[in-house]
Amino acid sequence: MKFMLAFTETADDFDQRNDPATAPVYWGGWSSFIDAMAQAGVFESGAGLQGPHTASTVRLRDGKRLVEDGPFADTKEQLAGFVIIEVPDLDAALDWAARAPSARTASVEVRPVLSPMSGPAA
Amino acid sequence: MSQPTDPDGSRRVAEQAARTSYGRLIAILSMRRRDIAAAEDALSEALIAALRTWPQTGVPTNPDAWLLTAARNRQKNEARARSVRQAAEPELMQQIELAEETVQASDRRLELMFVCAHPAIDPAARAPLMLQTVLGIDAATIARAFLVEPATMSQRLVRAKARIRDAGLRFGIPDRAEMAGRLDAVLDAIYAAFGQGWDRLDLPDMPEALTGEAIWLARLVVEMLPQEPEAKGLLALMLYSSARRLARRDDAGRFVPLDRQDPRLWDRTRILEAEALLTVASRAGRFGRYQCEAAIQSVHVQRPLTGRLNLTALLKLYDLLVTHADSIGARIGRAVVLAETGDIGSARAELDDLPQDRVRRHQPWWVARSQVSLLAGDIADAIACLTEAIRLTERPEIRDHLSDRRETLVRSLPA
Numbered sequence: 001m002k003f004m005l006a007f008t009e010t011a012d013d014f015d016q017r018n019d020p021a022t023a024p025v026y027w028g029g030w031s032s033f034i035d036a037m038a039q040a041g042v043f044e045s046g047a048g049l050q051g052p053h054t055a056s057t058v059r060l061r062d063g064k065r066l067v068e069d070g071p072f073a074d075t076k077e078q079l080a081g082f083v084i085i086e087v088p089d090l091d092a093a094l095d096w097a098a099r100a101p102s103a104r105t106a107s108v109e110v111r112p113v114l115s116p117m118s119g120p121a122a
Numbered sequence: 123m124s125q126p127t128d129p130d131g132s133r134r135v136a137e138q139a140a141r142t143s144y145g146r147l148i149a150i151l152s153m154r155r156r157d158i159a160a161a162e163d164a165l166s167e168a169l170i171a172a173l174r175t176w177p178q179t180g181v182p183t184n185p186d187a188w189l190l191t192a193a194r195n196r197q198k199n200e201a202r203a204r205s206v207r208q209a210a211e212p213e214l215m216q217q218i219e220l221a222e223e224t225v226q227a228s229d230r231r232l233e234l235m236f237v238c239a240h241p242a243i244d245p246a247a248r249a250p251l252m253l254q255t256v257l258g259i260d261a262a263t264i265a266r267a268f269l270v271e272p273a274t275m276s277q278r279l280v281r282a283k284a285r286i287r288d289a290g291l292r293f294g295i296p297d298r299a300e301m302a303g304r305l306d307a308v309l310d311a312i313y314a315a316f317g318q319g320w321d322r323l324d325l326p327d328m329p330e331a332l333t334g335e336a337i338w339l340a341r342l343v344v345e346m347l348p349q350e351p352e353a354k355g356l357l358a359l360m361l362y363s364s365a366r367r368l369a370r371r372d373d374a375g376r377f378v379p380l381d382r383q384d385p386r387l388w389d390r391t392r393i394l395e396a397e398a399l400l401t402v403a404s405r406a407g408r409f410g411r412y413q414c415e416a417a418i419q420s421v422h423v424q425r426p427l428t429g430r431l432n433l434t435a436l437l438k439l440y441d442l443l444v445t446h447a448d449s450i451g452a453r454i455g456r457a458v459v460l461a462e463t464g465d466i467g468s469a470r471a472e473l474d475d476l477p478q479d480r481v482r483r484h485q486p487w488w489v490a491r492s493q494v495s496l497l498a499g500d501i502a503d504a505i506a507c508l509t510e511a512i513r514l515t516e517r518p519e520i521r522d523h524l525s526d527r528r529e530t531l532v533r534s535l536p537a
Contacts, residue, residue: 001290090242091292112290 002044002086002113003093008077008106014051029101030081037085037096046083077106084113132176135185136169143186144258145335149234151193157287158255159280160197168192231256232342233295235311238282239304240291247282252311254279257335259318267314269450269480302350305343309356309412312339316360333364344399351403355413358399362419365392377523385426393423411447414439418455433463450476454490461494469494485514489524496531505531 016022030048037043052070059066071078080102087093090110097108144165151161168189182188238251250268253259265275285291296304319332340357347353369387372378400416418439425431440456453476461469473481473491481487492507508528515521 003290089292090290091296093290094242112288 001089001093002084002115003090004082004084004109004111004113005046005093005097005100006082006109006111007080007100007102008108009080009102010077010106013080013102013105014078017051026101033100034083036099037083042085042087042092042096044084044086046081048081049079052078080106132181133173135181136172136176143189145231145234145256147186147190147193148255148258149230150190151197152234152255153230153293155197156291156293157283158251159283159287160200161193162255164193164196164200165189167196232308232339232346233293235308235339236296236301236304237286237291237293238311239307240286241303242289242291243282243285244278245307247278248307249311249314250275251279251282252308253314253318256311257315257318257332259315263318264314267318269484298347301347305347305350305353308343309340309352312336312343313356313360313412315339316363320363333360336360337364349406351406351408352410352412354399354403355410355416358396358403359412359416359419361392361396361399362416362423365389365396365423371519375519377519379523380422381425381431388423396420409442409446411443414443414446418443433459437463450481450484451486454481454486458490458493461497466494466498470498483514485511488514501531501535505535 013026016026034043034046055070057068057071059068085093085096087096090112093110097103097110100108102108147165148158148161151164152158155161171192172185172189176182235252235256238255239248243251250261250264253264253267254261261276261279262272264279265272268275295301313336316333316336319334319336337357337360340353340360343350343353344357365388366380366383368389369383369385370378378384396416397420400413400420403413418436421432421435421439436459437456440452440459443452444456453472457469457472460466460472473487473494476487488507488511492504492511495501495507496504505528508524508531512521512524512528515524
């Protein structure tokens with residue numbers, strides 16, 4: 001089964017990316033996590049995301065396009081990246097999610113990827 | 123194809139098979155496709171087919187196997203064209219031998235229970251889901267047992283099943299470390315099943331069906347997790363209760379409350395087994411709800427030996443119970459003991475502090491309130507509470523018993 005792991009991070013986590021004192025540990029944590037998934041043969045694809053200050057949110061209401069900067073400003077945890085993995089079941093996906101660096105500071109959402117073979121409509 | 127082919131007999135066998143093998147078959151049927159709702163649909167179709175076919179062909183030697191095969195074919199046919207459906211009938215008969223082995227070889231109910239207790243399932247849905255899928259108890263009955271609205275419970279169950287189907291939970295026995303974490307929900311469901319069997323569902327001609335299943339499942343858990351004291355506590359608790367089964371009714375079939383039961387009718391073997399389990403469980407040094415409730419039963423069982431009910435011990439145990447697992451049932455039990463020790467004020471306060479929207483539809487609360495009022499000398503209120511309790515009681519023998527009590531109180535009132 002394919003699962004998406006969506007990683008959120010706190011503002012502190014994002015700050016660590018550019019602080020010379022913390023950046024090596026921060027990026028090291030993520031790359032060893034991704035390496036571990038690749039070595040286990042479960043990693044399919046994925047990427048980190050720029051910080052929430054770069055995000056735009058679009059809505060179409062009554063035919064009008066509404067664009068706002070960023071997601072909800074007061075949300076403590078923001079989307080920081082995602083991967084798609086191929087594992088036998090949710091339990092295996094949860095095991096990987098628990099190893100993500102951001103699981104300790106924020107959270108990881110785990111969701112099965114909808115596919116023609118396994119979706120509820122099949 | 124053995125037994126006589128009268129329609130009533132066949133229908134009864136089908137219904138009996140439905141009750142006793144429902145969970146076993148659902149467990150087997152839902153494993154491969156991880157879809158409990160689809161398994162339920164397939165099994166109910168198979169049951170309808172059985173009710174139609176058996177009166178003509180006779181009841182098969184192994185009804186479980188027949189139902190399993192029929193349900194499996196329904197599942198397969200779902201995905202196939204209509205024409206194949208008719209061709210499946212002869213194949214169905216051939217597969218019976220094969221399915222018989224499957225049924226006897228594996229009982230996967232416990233496995234399914236641990237799936238229902240998965241950490242990814244809403245905790246409030248875990249025990250109800252087990253009751254419905256493993257023991258075939260309907261959503262309305264489950265709602266009553268858990269003191270929630272039937273609509274809320276149905277919704278919870280549907281959502282949980284959709285999650286199991288779509289979220290990719292692992293089916294199978296979890297490893298030991300994981301299993302212990304899910305144990306609470308499994309034990310809760312087993313106990314709720316026991317309670318249902320005890321209260322209403324077990325039919326007079328199979329008095330042990332659901333309570334027996336619950337005890338059997340608890341034994342299985344004790345065997346699988348010998349290091350878990352709470353599993354032993356639960357088994358002990360159920361053994362204490364079921365040991366008193368024969369003493370619960372008098373010769374006329376009337377309900378006999380615990381304090382008036384004839385201890386000679388209690389099953390000593392079960393009581394001794396329960397006491398032993400409790401002793402072994404206590405050695406683990408991890409006290410919990412079920413050990414505590416079993417210990418409360420143990421105090422009651424000692425009454426005929428010592429000639430009195432040890433209220434001090436009971437109150438201490440209820441205090442512990444409320445600390446370990448606060449629940450409406452525990453609070454009500456504690457209030458009654460408090461009243462019996464003479465602390466009427468605290469007993470009243472305890473009952474009145476409970477969430478009124480829930481307890482006002484809960485018969486035991488009204489019985490307890492009546493008892494407390496009676497001990498306080500407020501007979502009018504005791505009668506009023508009993509009236510409400512009688513209104514909420516569905517079981518005729520309990521209703522009769524409460525009506526008698528009410529009658530006695532009414533007669534004691536000054537004219």
